[in-house]
Amino acid sequence: MKGLTKFLIWSVIGLINAALIWAVFTIFSLGNYGMGTIIAIFVIAADWAVFSPKGYPYRYTLPALFFVFLLTIYPMYYTFKTAFTNYGTGNLFSREEAINTLLNDPSYFYEPEDGDILNFKVFVKYDDNFKPTEDFLILLKNGNDYYLTEKPEILKYNSKGQLTNAESRMYKIENDTVTINTNTYSVMRSETKMSESQALIVSIEDQNGKRYSYFYGIGDPTVASNSAYYNSVLREKYIKALEINYQAKKFRLSSRNIYRNFSETYRVYDISVKSESKGERKIYKTVVVNKLTNREVVENDSAFYDIDTNGNLKRLVGYIDNVGFSQFDKIINDPKISGPFLKIFIWTFLYALLSVIFTFIIGLVLALVLNDKNLKGKIIYRTLLIIPWAVPAFISALVWKNGFFNETYGIINKFFLGTFGIAPIKWMNDPFWAKVAVLILNTWLGFPYMMTVTLGALQSIPDELYEASSIDGASPWRQFSKITMPLLMIAVSPLLVMSFAFNFNNFTNIYLLTGGGPAIPGANTPAGSTDILISYTYKLAFDGRGQDFGFASAISIIIFIIVSGISYVNFKISGAFEEVNR
Amino acid sequence: MARIVKKNYILRHIILIIITILVLFPLVWVVATSIRRDNAAFSPKLFSSRVTLRNYQELLFPQQNVPEVIKDFSDLSSYIGDYSDYTYEKALKKSDELSSDLRKYVTDSTNAFIDIEKIYTDIFDNFNKNYINELISDVNVIRTKDSDIIAQDYTKINSFFEQNGIKTDTGNLEKLISDFLSKRSEIFSELKNYEQSFPEYYSETRDVLFSFPLKTTVWKIRVYNKWKREEPNADVLGQKVLEMGDLSKEIENEMNSLDEFISQGISEKYAQFLDNKSTVENVIETVNNKITETNKTKEALNKNLSDLNNKFSAISDIYIPQKERVISAYNIIKKLSNEDNQIFKLDPDDENIYQILSVLSKELKPAYDNIQSIDIFINNGLADTLKIYSETFEYMYDNFYAIIKNKEKDEFASSYQALDSVILKLEITANDINLLSEQYVDVYEKIAKADKDTESLEESLKNAQSELQNMVSENSDYENIQESENFSKLVFVKSFTENPINNVDEAYYYSLFMSSKYYSGFSPELKRYFLMEWYYDLVESKAKYDSGRQKMETLMGNLINELDKYEANKDDLLKLNLGTNVAAITIIENMEDLYDKNYNSAKADLARASRIVSDMSDNTKYGSLKRDLRKIDKDLYNFDENWTKKIRKPFVRWILNSLIIAIVSSVITVFITSIAAYPFSRMRFRGRKQGLLFLMLIQMFPAIMYMVAMYGLLKFIGTYVPFIGLDKLGGIIFIYLGGIAYNMWLFKGYYDTIPDTLEEAAMIDGATRFQTFWMIVFPLSLPIIAVVIILSFMSNFNEFVLARIILQSEQNFTYAVGLQQFSNANGPFETEWGLFTAAALIGAVPMVILFLSMQDWIVGGMTQGSVKG
Known part of the structure; x- marks a missing residue:
């Protein structure tokens, strides 16, 4: 029994190891070296913990460690890496992927003006219940010549399982028979008295008597009812990206004829290898060539450019490339970025600071009021006042935004200001009032927390101190300033720093209330007057005007550095460095 | 000691309660809004007493309403088979469900209509039996309030007149007016007899009778003459109405003479002031007129200018691209200036060029002179180009024979060819360019002048206005002087408001008259005469309801008709499109059409009825009527929910x-x-x-x-x-x-x-x-x-x-x-607050409960810094 358990445990360990090592190799082969390395390190660390008695305590933490590696350390690495690249709209793929796009994307095919255009009909083998199967032939017609091709055997799919490329070869039908590979097909025509070449081909049989019946031809009303099967199965699975070869010619469904025919279609771009002599050595380099103009595609600024006949450059596709410190350089030297950035930077601190100050003051006052043993209904008040904290912040933000700060319908403008005849405030379009709105919301959301923690801290101050001081004749104010505040601050100041750090990254309230707006005029990034760094990052990366992951990551790093500073201060204040020694 | 402590606590409680209310207000608002029946975003009220749980039902247990059922029908019928969601059997079942749903909606709506009709009848009965007197007395209370306010004005202005020694006698006028009013009541009670028999004539006559000044001319032609023919008995009444018209005229005359008398008195006393004022006012008017005129001219000029700009941009397109070529060619050909320029016979091609050159050399120089100072041409380079061209072509014209003689020489040939082609290109514009440039400069200058004029005019307007302002503010009697102009109307309104209101019709017209601000010194606030119009509102809402109901009943009848046709053939209809879509099912298209074409107009009527009713129910204090009105409103709301298209979210x-x-x-x-x-x-x-x-x-x-x-x-x-x-x-x-x-x-x-x-x-x-x-x-x-x-x-x-x-x-x-x-900005739900708040609460309430029950842990975790915020 014990042996079996042991065996099971070891085999599980072995399997997991194998799986992870396989994953490492796969990920490396996919070109994601960062993730591969991190998982590899994890595997080594895990194996050490499993095999060495010294690593015993770590065995408990292995699953947690796995996620920490993958979801904390890897993202950190990724952010740092991305900050030094131009990853973003226009530069979304690696160089190989970009080249691949040039080679395989349908928008980079061309159909020569005088190319052959083939009509086609699909012949399908029916099963015993007269349902069509996926076994089919395509009959193509060029002038008076007929050609036949079998179902393609070479099929390539992308990661989402969609067909990207299929290939087959077609053969000319002569004397109503054609031999493809080992099969000989013969054509059955309808027995109308038309000349042979015009008579309708109704089915095709191979040498074993396997019969393919006429199933679908575009624009033929007699088979229109089969279009569903053709479109959703045959075309989707095979014909969409089918390339039919005949001698040196290549045919695809013609985009020019709205996919009603096969026409001669060729790639515009092809790769070739160019040798360059660099000093003594010869270097071979893959380059992309435009086959129509026979010119090499220019590679500049991490993107491929085609040269048209007038010598103008046309951007084809960009790829991800290292750009060094230029993202950081932008923040300092590009006036259209540095100005707004500075504003956002200052507002981020101001926002966090003011939020802490307002919430703390209100929280403190309420705590002082509530901190009285003789006050009846204390718990009710406390529970009611804590509710803004209990409501999920995003709900509150949306409610305030929609119901209260809306400039036209919002009840602040409509009822509270309206009844006093005050002109409506532009909560969303005036930078100052937008900031006020954000602070109002944040104060409303945050004061219950401050009230609660302050109340807790106040209750822990011993009564004797007050008794003694009042015997000594201290006024309430002196008691407050000399006893309450100093003792309170010792307990509360780490929490204030924490709250500052939290608000520093308090994305939800900003984004949901104002969306960071109103926009800062003259900025060429989506910078808004109420944006804080993190919401700016979000907007750069995911909102609206194109994605700029590289720049967003650069700003993430700045946030990272600032938060690290705050954390250090906080750990010092709260004595966390000592606490972990316990 | 004890007393002080207690007092302290009460104060504390009060403060705490106020703070709690303030803090929780947003949440209270959310709860209240989520159960509102009306559209909160557009409502003038913060809270509404009309509640519904429909928003929650809509979110949590969404039910297809009529347009969705019809749309499903159409989806269902268009494609059934192997690659759709429906097999034939499923489709058949679904189609049965859909048609029974549709039938149910129709039956429900028909029943609701019957209910509503009954409630309306109840309301009318109830009102006439129990509340009419109460309403009339309430209405008269409002009237008395009006009367008091008017009387105050009257006393005030009278004392002003006394101060200035103007003696007014309004006794006669007042008597005339009260005569007029009492006669009017009499005639109206006679008119009422015709309400059923001649409803149109009745209402038109009523409108005329209750207006003041009473204008009978149109009425006489449109109503009186026809009516007399149809019903001879009505003639007596008609005569009386016409007499009322005369009486009204008499009153007006009296009023006019009173006004005249007063204005005489005033102008004697304040002649200087009024004179000055009218002078300044005249100045303002003339200046204003001038400004309008200049603006008009400017507009015309600007249009001209933009036409010319178009022409010039076409010219620029021809001229500018050749510039570099001409410069280089000119530089080369310039060297010929020393050559002999002897005249000889030109061949026709050269002759042609020579002719063009003669025009160009004449026209381009002045054209350049004209436009050289205009910024857009300096910026786009046309000015420079013209300068170079005029120089070049002048030179060429002067030395043409020398050039022609040498044009074949290697060093000049290409330059000449270049110039030759340019000259031919410019030919079409050669004659126009100078003319255009003159026009351009002309228009440009005119616009500049007009701008200057406007500026100075606006300056003088401002001055005149401020002068007027000063004049008016310096004269303390100004307000009274102004009001004295309205004195006769004040007298009229005074008598009018003193006259009691006897029935709902008089009340309604009282409200109309007072709201029309006949006497401009008194402007009633929006809802002041709500009660006065109460009955007429009720009648209007019933009328709208009737018309909406009729439209709906036609629509529903037609729908059911189509549905019957469908049901009879459903097996075959569904099989038609088995496998793929080959034919549209006309019956179902008809249903969609019927809905699209007819529903909106019916909805508009019913929505109007519902709005009136809901407004009335909010402002009515008559208990049982209020309840009934609410019922109608609710039924109409439910009807609307069942029939109106909606945007759904999962x-x-x-x-x-x-x-x-x-x-x-x-x-x-x-x-x-x-x-x-x-x-x-x-x-x-x-x-x-x-x-x-x-x-x-x-x-x-x-x-x-x-x-x-x-x-x-x-x-x-x-x-x-x-x-x-x-x-x-x-x-x-x-x-x-x-x-x-x-x-x-x-x-x-x-x-x-x-x-x-x-x-x-x-x-x-x-x-x-x-x-x-x-x-x-x-x-x-x-x-x-x-x-x-x-x-x-x-x-x-x-x-x-x-x-x-x-x-x-x-x-x-x-x-x-x-x-x-x-709730995204501009999203469909930005203003659908009912749904939005309901959705917010559905998420918030469980979270709040969880939070409150976990309070201690959360606080503990927070203070240790160990729970995510």
């Missing part, structure tokens, strides 16, 4: 997504965390301190800081493992597993409180370390596990940013993302 799906994501990820994290926290509590090992510090540190960096990385990570993984990818619930769950560092402290703290002795005992009995954890510590810490699961459930449920980034299609949204989309 709200239930969002909630489910949120629950799945939050539950799965929190259970997994908590399980992993509970194991990982164990060694930190029980064992001392190398790296423990660093590990704890590290945990503390990564808590400071919320996952949203890595949003780009998270996106990139999922994009990468999703390519190979689709179910952990972007826009997948698995992806977001995976991301949330990164939150394992949180809550570690709660576990460690809790493990620290479980005594070691239990484990030691177990180990002595031979248990391994892991067994002691698994069989002793883990079961003992189930309470904390439950707590942490709930806490992390809450934080995952409330997470917005990552979900927003990762989930992209509407079906996969979480509640948080969905709610945001719900």
